[in-house]
């Protein structure tokens with residue numbers, strides 16, 4: 643896993659918890675590739691696919707519901723692919739700079 647050490651300027655995605663839009667969604671703003679990722683907990687069926695497809699972004703909590711890792715290390719396309727492969731479209735990916743919803747597509 644990538645990390646920042648010694649105060650060096652390293653281009654590693656860093657994340658901070660962003661506003662939670664509903665009580666059942668976890669949202670995080672991705673500071674590197676500038677993605678906002680939301681998981682709708684009500685839609686998650688706990689198959690773990692996203693945690694396999696993008697293990698640097700998603701993990702399962704103790705209720706077997708997908709959550710976002712505190713430090714996200716996957717690239718943009720890996721995250722988008724995991725969202726596309728979610729069987730219930732529980733994962734929403736937004737370009738944080740433009741506000742465009744990258745997935746699900748209209």
Ligand code: SF4
Nearest residue numbers: 686687690692708728
């Ligand atoms: S792929 Fe979708 S349904 Fe499966 S664990 Fe992840 S969020 Fe839940």
